[in-house]
Amino acid sequence: MQKGVMGQTISGFVSDSKSGERLLYAGIYEAKTAKGTSSNGYGFFSITPGLPQGEPVVLVITYVGYLSDTLLLNNLTKDTLVNIRLKAGVELKQVEIISGNNAGITSSPGMHRLTSQVIKSLPALGGETDLIKVYQLTPGVQQGHEGTTGLHVRGGSPDQNLVMLDDVPLYNINHLGGFISAFNTDAIKSSTLIKGGFPSKYGGRLSSVLDVNMADGNLSKTGGNVSLGLVSARFTVNGPIQKNKASYLISFRRFYFDLIARPLAQKVNPGSTVGYNFYDLNIKLNKIIDTKNKIHLSFYTGDDKTLAGFKEKKDDGTDYYMQTNQWGNTMAALRWNHLFNSRVFSNTTLHFSRYRVKNNLISENTSNEDKYIAKNTLLSTIGEYSLKSEMEYYITPATSIFGGTQLTYRYFKPNDYTYEASGGNNDLQSGHNHTMLLQAFEGIIYAGGKITRPAGHTLELGGRLNTFAIDNRFYIIPEPRLKASFHHNKNLNSFLSFDVMSQNMHITGNNSIGMPVEYLLPATGKLPPSIMKQVSTGIEYVSPRKIVYSSELYYKHFSRLAMLQDGASLWEGRENWENLFAINGTGRAYGAEFMAAKNQGKLTGWISYTHARSDRKFEDINQGKLFPDQFDIRHTINLALMVKIDENIDLSCAWVFNSGYRLTLPVSKYYVPVTAGDYTHMNELYIYSERNAFKTKPYHRLDISFNFHKQKKRYHRTFSLGVINLYNQRNPNSYYFSTISVFGPDNTSYERVVLMQRSFFPFMPNVGWNWKF
Numbered sequence: 001m002q003k004g005v006m007g008q009t010i011s012g013f014v015s016d017s018k019s020g021e022r023l024l025y026a027g028i029y030e031a032k033t034a035k036g037t038s039s040n041g042y043g044f045f046s047i048t049p050g051l052p053q054g055e056p057v058v059l060v061i062t063y064v065g066y067l068s069d070t071l072l073l074n075n076l077t078k079d080t081l082v083n084i085r086l087k088a089g090v091e092l093k094q095v096e097i098i099s100g101n102n103a104g105i106t107s108s109p110g111m112h113r114l115t116s117q118v119i120k121s122l123p124a125l126g127g128e129t130d131l132i133k134v135y136q137l138t139p140g141v142q143q144g145h146e147g148t149t150g151l152h153v154r155g156g157s158p159d160q161n162l163v164m165l166d167d168v169p170l171y172n173i174n175h176l177g178g179f180i181s182a183f184n185t186d187a188i189k190s191s192t193l194i195k196g197g198f199p200s201k202y203g204g205r206l207s208s209v210l211d212v213n214m215a216d217g218n219l220s221k222t223g224g225n226v227s228l229g230l231v232s233a234r235f236t237v238n239g240p241i242q243k244n245k246a247s248y249l250i251s252f253r254r255f256y257f258d259l260i261a262r263p264l265a266q267k268v269n270p271g272s273t274v275g276y277n278f279y280d281l282n283i284k285l286n287k288i289i290d291t292k293n294k295i296h297l298s299f300y301t302g303d304d305k306t307l308a309g310f311k312e313k314k315d316d317g318t319d320y321y322m323q324t325n326q327w328g329n330t331m332a333a334l335r336w337n338h339l340f341n342s343r344v345f346s347n348t349t350l351h352f353s354r355y356r357v358k359n360n361l362i363s364e365n366t367s368n369e370d371k372y373i374a375k376n377t378l379l380s381t382i383g384e385y386s387l388k389s390e391m392e393y394y395i396t397p398a399t400s401i402f403g404g405t406q407l408t409y410r411y412f413k414p415n416d417y418t419y420e421a422s423g424g425n426n427d428l429q430s431g432h433n434h435t436m437l438l439q440a441f442e443g444i445i446y447a448g449g450k451i452t453r454p455a456g457h458t459l460e461l462g463g464r465l466n467t468f469a470i471d472n473r474f475y476i477i478p479e480p481r482l483k484a485s486f487h488h489n490k491n492l493n494s495f496l497s498f499d500v501m502s503q504n505m506h507i508t509g510n511n512s513i514g515m516p517v518e519y520l521l522p523a524t525g526k527l528p529p530s531i532m533k534q535v536s537t538g539i540e541y542v543s544p545r546k547i548v549y550s551s552e553l554y555y556k557h558f559s560r561l562a563m564l565q566d567g568a569s570l571w572e573g574r575e576n577w578e579n580l581f582a583i584n585g586t587g588r589a590y591g592a593e594f595m596a597a598k599n600q601g602k603l604t605g606w607i608s609y610t611h612a613r614s615d616r617k618f619e620d621i622n623q624g625k626l627f628p629d630q631f632d633i634r635h636t637i638n639l640a641l642m643v644k645i646d647e648n649i650d651l652s653c654a655w656v657f658n659s660g661y662r663l664t665l666p667v668s669k670y671y672v673p674v675t676a677g678d679y680t681h682m683n684e685l686y687i688y689s690e691r692n693a694f695k696t697k698p699y700h701r702l703d704i705s706f707n708f709h710k711q712k713k714r715y716h717r718t719f720s721l722g723v724i725n726l727y728n729q730r731n732p733n734s735y736y737f738s739t740i741s742v743f744g745p746d747n748t749s750y751e752r753v754v755l756m757q758r759s760f761f762p763f764m765p766n767v768g769w770n771w772k773f
Helices: 116-121 131-135 257-268 574-580
Strands: 010-016 027-030 036-038 044-047 057-062 069-073 080-086 097-102 106-115 161-165 188-194 208-214 223-229 232-242 246-255 272-290 293-314 317-341 344-367 370-396 399-422 429-434 438-452 458-470 473-489 492-503 505-509 518-522 530-542 547-564 581-598 603-617 635-644 649-658 666-676 679-688 699-711 716-724 734-743 749-758 764-772
Touching: 010 057, 027 044, 036 044, 057 080, 069 080, 106 116, 106 131, 116 131, 116 188, 131 188, 232 272, 257 272, 399 518, 438 518, 505 547, 547 603, 574 581
Parallel strands: 010 080, 161 208
Antiparallel strands: 010 044, 027 036, 027 057, 057 069, 097 106, 106 188, 188 208, 223 232, 223 764, 232 246, 246 272, 272 293, 293 317, 317 344, 344 370, 370 399, 399 429, 399 438, 438 458, 458 473, 473 492, 492 530, 505 518, 530 547, 547 581, 581 603, 603 635, 635 649, 649 699, 666 679, 699 716, 716 764, 734 749
């Protein structure tokens, strides 16, 4: 260090001035030298200005949606710990999406970050705002089937996304068959979607990372909100347990279709029962032990449940039938943030996560003295227990390093089937039973560093070592990462990144013309982990009018992919399920993404265009020929606009267009005689086209919403009125075949098989109310 230059470090946390919520990824820089950094995923920052001895230090702190602030430090003679509290800024409320620019200093490739404000502003199905549907409006992301919350990122499938809530992976993020996601926006503080340039702390999936953070709860006063929509209701309350020391947040959401459907079903058909509901419960507790220690306890559980049945009374007894289907996530995490000194920050996380599907079928028949009972249960479960410890060391403002390790035990119980039956007055007897337990162990070590040059160029180098053990097989997979950002001037940045990712699980899907059904299974000796390599490059330009223009090119190569062979059924072949897969598949995905975002003023939003291709190749599928992926969507246009009409009214709209996804359809059929005893019937068999040869028609839809705000004495009220699918476009959700009669001349007729589509979302008004207190 030069003589007379201060080496003292300023560190601390950036928080909201009213609630005490930590602000993640806030920008901090020294006004004279322009040396800067950003707060990490827990709101912590560390900076060493390096000014001449005795010169005052002026820190400038910025954060999206908040007023910028300055901190003046005189006579800095030792390392200093500060807590910076920013005030929400009315004039910056429109700045809600960040793409590529990290703290206004360097460019970050392949990243989008959203706050809850923009998510709540855009049109929502049934008034239920949804984080996933907003990310579907960003470049490089496809939604999948009509109205669903699937994320197909840069040619990947939904199982190839690492989706985390408070640093814990969730295995399923769908409610209502995928039409609503598992994220209650009232409980969410911030979220980040990463498509390329992955930090080495992330791994385990091939295509993307969606990192979602729950709100901590207000440290100073109690507050909350109540929301009502056409399909669900939400209630959130948060506040201090110990003022400025501990806080809580409780948020509950419920879909109430069953509260209406059950009475109607009873009235129309007495004795019948029908219903569908889902719920989410988020709980978070936080405790500041002292200036260097804080603990977080996070909990989430959510379930979907359908039921259908009847009870009929007869002269000599009753008939009873009930079928229930239930599926959902449960997760819990305990995190400890520890500050060793002004430059070293650590976090330790212990977590549990589980996803399970349970189907029950019960039938009872009583007649006089006889009673017959049959019970069928199908249970599929995946769960994990994990311990992770990570550390960050801020050596200088220009240099930082980090590292961590993680141990995970993961278990799979696919198709755990039980059948029990009794006849007459006999006790219940076990019938067909099948249980399969697969156990795997995963060990991760990762490390990395970041170097910033005086001109603003940055280089991030890192690596991740994935070790995976199952049965008697052990895998070691290195995953190098590199990201270089170039700061050409204050308005122009460019970047280049290279990533290697691996995934220790495979998903099976029903690539049919109906609704998708999927199972998640581990890699094994016969089904090795999949690997993805990606290179991406791009450029970002900020115009004098503060419009951000960005463009990115990417190329991805997949290897060791696994996919169910044509006609294979996991249910029928569960004893030797590994043999049902085509293995060692390869794939590629490449494309170009363009985006223009306006982040300030009364009119804000973005427009994007993506041109992309994605295909796969397996020796045992499609005769070994290359075929397009199901969601090989070549052209996508997204538009999201928000207009501040006045202080009390704002308008938002979203328009999306894509050129259609792909399916495998039968092109002809034939009949084969099958003899069973003395009876012979004709079995119908189909001949299919090449894999995914059929392309659906283009998809497009316009949604619009008005939000009316009113500040009352004790609460703030928002009334939302909007329309989904404003011009009533009939987009396909699924396809099926139907036989129609065609009449010809001379009273002749013949039957013709035609392909039909189902459309779920016509012109649909939406109404929602929100009261914040």
